[in-house]
Amino acid sequence: MAKNITTRAEDYSKWYNELVIKADLAENSGVRGCMVIKPYGFAIWERMQAELDRMFKETGHQNAYFPLFIPKSYFSKEASHVDGFAKECAVVTHYRLKNAEDGSGIVVDPDAKLEEELIVRPTSETIIWDTYRKWIQSYRDLPLLINQWANVVRWEMRTRLFLRTAEFLWQEGHTAHATKNEAIAEAEQMMNIYAEFSENYLAIPVLKGTKTESERFAGALETYCIEALMQDGKALQAGTSHFLGQNFAKAFDVKFAAKDGKLDYVWATSWGVSTRLMGALIMTHSDDNGLVLPPNLAPDQVVIVPIYRKEEEFEKVNEVALELVKKLRSNGIRVKYDNRDTHKPGWKFNEYELKGVPVRIAIGPKDVEKGTVEMARRDTLTKEFVSNENAVSKVLSLMEEIQANLYTKASSYRSEHTTEVASYEEFKEVLEGKGGFILAHWDGTPETEERIKNETKATIRCIPLEGDNTPGSCIITGKPSERKVVFAKAY
Amino acid sequence: MAKNITTRAEDYSKWYNELVIKADLAENSGVRGCMVIKPYGFAIWERMQAELDRMFKETGHQNAYFPLFIPKSYFSKEASHVDGFAKECAVVTHYRLKNAEDGSGIVVDPDAKLEEELIVRPTSETIIWDTYRKWIQSYRDLPLLINQWANVVRWEMRTRLFLRTAEFLWQEGHTAHATKNEAIAEAEQMMNIYAEFSENYLAIPVLKGTKTESERFAGALETYCIEALMQDGKALQAGTSHFLGQNFAKAFDVKFAAKDGKLDYVWATSWGVSTRLMGALIMTHSDDNGLVLPPNLAPDQVVIVPIYRKEEEFEKVNEVALELVKKLRSNGIRVKYDNRDTHKPGWKFNEYELKGVPVRIAIGPKDVEKGTVEMARRDTLTKEFVSNENAVSKVLSLMEEIQANLYTKASSYRSEHTTEVASYEEFKEVLEGKGGFILAHWDGTPETEERIKNETKATIRCIPLEGDNTPGSCIITGKPSERKVVFAKAY
Known part of the structure; x- marks a missing residue:
């Protein structure tokens, strides 16, 4: 097989960068620190979103959308928050461009200066709590359980695809509660949901814990986190959930009337995971041949490649393949049938190995005669012949086996490290x-x-x-x- | 019933603004021109997104994500494009805030000025075509059929919730083709998909057509559109699809090798619909009592309200209600069961009328005795008693009837106007x-x-x-x- 990428042993960091590019996950854009998430990478992120969104909704959260921009003055209302984010934020100062008078091109119009600068949100606590003041009057309005899927910007100086980018995609939950204990329980619940998602979908074992004071989110009283271990022995923070106390309620004057009529500040949490999870997914399971995807998140769980020389061979193979595609789909399996004649089987094998498709099925004229197909597992790189009639049940069991095997491998690595x-x-x-x-x-x-x-x-x-x-x-x-x-x- | 809002006859514009606020769809934020989309409004938008996304994928499109920021120089590469958008764009000039030396608060750090200003995307043709240059070499890479769900910013001076906001949410498709005819066919296909979505989901009849030269998208050779008519006799552009010719390919030097090896510029389209569709939906169907939602997009298609005085009455009513909820859900109906004891039935009736829930079911002790429920249609404001055993089939047929009735009403209005x-x-x-x-x-x-x-x-x-x-x-x-x-x- 053609060598695709630098090996992990040679240069782990280079291996990661090459893998992200060559597996068509993401690439750097012409904008400093901002990435383009390519269709294949985005399809994986969409699957993550769908599962997380379902888990959030099942626990009573609703989605909403808040502005991209935060007025500078909002930012300053919570002291530790501004300290945490002011040093790395994109600032909008003008609202118009114009043609330069000397004909040198297009320039910022100095007459279109904003009265107050706007910060592109690095996180949305301040704009959201400014809104919650209008939404919360009484205990009847609580708990308020809201999530937002959004892009955020933090002006990182050293960036890496998925792991650290100036703009990234994430979800940020922001909840409001009547009591301290309820808020703490919410923050803990969301950490547990993240851990469950990580273990059941990403197939990544995580440690649950709290951060030390110096590692806490800017404005939090307690930060809960899940921590994963990558194959180079480095840790990766995969999700955080913050108990914010009454800090933001006090900064934005959000009070509620309790059942007994007494006014008190509201208790808050916030929690988020981001496209960083893509980095964790890649680094946990992939190998020197490319990406390895857990079946629960793979956009294509199975790829079928027909093998043939002559047109009449193709017809026979195609018939068997199409029948299998149909059966697999009706069993809920995401199948790609790659019958392009512009690429050879060897090229396709290589491509889907690089892209981490969990199971590859090859069907040739001899297979058709024997009533078998060849099934290859991406995780173990092993192959076997399976009879046509058992193909569907074999794929279904492989989906569970591969998902479990990836988790077990990652757990063993973690135990050993x-x-x-x-x-x-x-x-x-x-x-x-x-x-x-x-x-x-x-x-x-x-x-x-x-x-x-x-x-x-x-x-x-x-x-x-x-x-x-x-x-x-x-x-x-x-x-x-x-x-x-x-x-x-x-x- | 308590009067909720200004009537359409009194002041159509005021009616709209009040309806958006009181039905909990959206509200203005502390950031000029930017709205907060509230959970109920966002749930409707999510349903629109889900249906559109499915339609895009069924026609071979894939989602991806491109940077929020566009370097100023990119903008200038397509002459008519920059003319169209330069006058109303948010410009990022700095990447850091700091504490003012005179202690007056937090200020932009003059030492953190960007070498080149970044524009918050008003639309993404330029950044996307800069990327496509790397993705397209040969006819094998075409067609490239990509969509992006994103936020965009246009610095509008006069804004209105959903209809015209500085930041809005949308999808933007950007496709690349080997031939002019293919690109035109794509632009027409997407106009047709928008029309189909509008008619089958929004229940809004639309005119399909092309724009005149002066109304075209900045950089397009042809703009296809769907146009809807609101209840005040004003039109609303509900979606556009652009044939861009080779303009962006030339501006960003995107060429491909044809089968015969000859190099040519790529042909392009772009197409989009936005949260503006929320405005169209509201203004087409709603009445003086509030929002009216087509069942295909309503977050809650049915609401069930129990009526009772004593606890023992509640027990009986609750049993029947829970059974009905279960049956409706197993038939794929989105049901909300509002058994809160903090609000009276009259308040709930009013609330769900205001929020446009298509069918309201009330169940009281007498209904339990008679084996009936009371069903109210939001579109016609009519009520009838339905036997318990027919309740599910009645709801199922009402979903279709209401959806069809809203479309028919809107079509009649349009014919008359x-x-x-x-x-x-x-x-x-x-x-x-x-x-x-x-x-x-x-x-x-x-x-x-x-x-x-x-x-x-x-x-x-x-x-x-x-x-x-x-x-x-x-x-x-x-x-x-x-x-x-x-x-x-x-x-």
């Missing part, structure tokens, strides 16, 4: 060795966290909500530690 | 009288079109593709006219 360490020496040794998640005692101070980050580039990914919670002593200061926390280098 | 005129006098009389579509002969010159527009505010909505195409003489100049064209005042 999760290490508990007792000293800073050991910590550094593991970090520079196999990498992965490192569980270590930490004294709970930002100073120690900062020191470790500066010296090793490892950050605290989360304080886990599950697993061993025995107290101990910090690997740096020896001071008391409530439980081991999870360190890693991260995307 | 379509007038052929033989003179300019008559033209002005009809225009200032009942309004509507006016068919008149026109000499085909921009001068005559301009004169009529200046003197009467009526524009040529389209040169129709169907109907009477007898030649005649222009009502203004007496010069030859190929066929009558359609004039109206328009949104």
Whole structure:
């Protein structure tokens, strides 16, 4: 087979970039830091959206849409929020272009300066809470459970396709509650939904936990997260859910009358996942031959390639193939039948391997004679002959097997790359060795966290909500530690 | 019943604005010209999106995503395009805010000025054709059939919810073809899909036609459109599909090698519908009691309201209601069961009338005894008792009847408000009288079109593709006219 891409062992980062391009997922655009999501990549994102959207709606959330622009003054109302986002935002200052008077082309019209600058939303808490003030008067209006699918912009200096781009697509949930406990329960529920989605659809095992103070969302009292581990031993934050307390309600004066008539500020959460999940999906399962997709998210779960030389061969093969396409579709399988005569079978095999289609079926004249088809699994790169009559049931069972196998492989990798360490020496040794998640005692101070980050580039990914919670002593200061926390280098 | 809103007769424009707000569809935001689409309004838009998206995919289109920002220089590459959009666009000039040195708050950081300004996309031809240059080399890459769901920004000075907003949501199709005829066929196909969607889902009859040169999209050789008529006699352009010739291919140097190896520029189309369709939907069917929704797009097709005084009554009524909800849902009907005890039945009746739910079912203790339910149609405001056992089949037939009735009503209105005129006098009389579509002969010159527009505010909505195409003489100049064209005042 023709070599498509740099191998992971050669250069993991290069492998990722080449894979994203060659599997037709996305590419860089002419606009600094902004990507083009190509049809194949977008089809995967659409499947993610559909499943998440269903899960949100099943838990009582509704979609709505809020403005792209945020007036500068809104931004300043929540102090830590503005600190978090002001340094990297796109600012609209004018509303017109005109022809330059010297004929040098088209220029910004200085007469069309906005009275107040508008920020392209990096996240929508401020514009949404400005709106919630009008929507919430009494406990009867609560809880308010809203989600938005949108594009957002953060002016990142170093960008990478899907992982870190100036513009990205995401969903942002923004909910309002009458009590602190309800809001905390909502934030936890959404973290759990993200984890469920990640495990059942992306086939990515995740750690659930909370962020340290220094890693929290700007304006949150608590940030819940799910953390995944990539094949190069680096962690990737796959979703966050924030308990915002009454910070935004106070900043935007959103009060409600309780049943007893007393006025109080509303309690808030926000939560989001983005096209970054595409990066996590790619890096978790793919191999040196290209993308590997879990069947639950693959735009095409099966591709059928006819093999023939002469026209009469094609007719026989085509008949069997079309019959199989029909049967598979009626069983809910997403099938692509690639009968193009502009490309050879070998080229197609290579193409669908690169694009991670879970099952490839080849049918040639000999197969037709024998009443069999050849089935190839993308995850294991194994092939077998299956009788025509068993083809549908085999595909159906393969869908489950492949989905489960990808999850199991990723879990095994994670187990092998999760290490508990007792000293800073050991910590550094593991970090520079196999990498992965490192569980270590930490004294709970930002100073120690900062020191470790500066010296090793490892950050605290989360304080886990599950697993061993025995107290101990910090690997740096020896001071008391409530439980081991999870360190890693991260995307 | 409590009066909810201004009547159409009193003030049509006020009626519309109040209806949009009170039916919880949308509201103005704190950002000039930008709306908030509320959950109920967004649920209708989501249904529109789902049907359109299916229709696009069934005709071979794929979704993708292109950057929000367009470098200023791209804009200038197609001359008429920049003329069309430069006067009303949001311009990003900086990428950072900072704290003012005098402590006066947060300000734009002058050190973070972009080398080249970025325009927030008013439409994406330029950024997309810059990308297509990389995607298209040979006839094998064609046709390229891509659609994007996105937000766009046009800095309109006078805005109205859904009808004209600075930011709006839309879909924009951008296709590339090997031949002129293929591109024209695509542009026509998409106009036909829009017309089909409009008639079968929105229940809005539309005229299909082409725009005059002065009304064409900036950069198009031909603009196809669908034109609808609102209840105040004004027209609304509900969708457009453009044949762009080779204009953008030339501007962005997109050539392909034909089968014979010769290089040629690619032929293009673009086509779009937007949240403006929400305005068309509202204005076509709604009445003085509020919104009226066609069942094919209503988020809730049926609402069930239990009527009871005592708890034991509720138990009986609730049992019957829950059973009906179950049966309706298993028949694919979208049902809302409003058993809230915080609101009285009268309040609920009013609310769902205002929100345009097609069928309202009330069940009280007497109904339970008699084995009946009370069914009210939103379109005719009529009620009848239906036996429990016939309830599901009655709802199913009502869905079709209501959908058809709304279309018929709108068609009758349009017929009554379509007038052929033989003179300019008559033209002005009809225009200032009942309004509507006016068919008149026109000499085909921009001068005559301009004169009529200046003197009467009526524009040529389209040169129709169907109907009477007898030649005649222009009502203004007496010069030859190929066929009558359609004039109206328009949104």
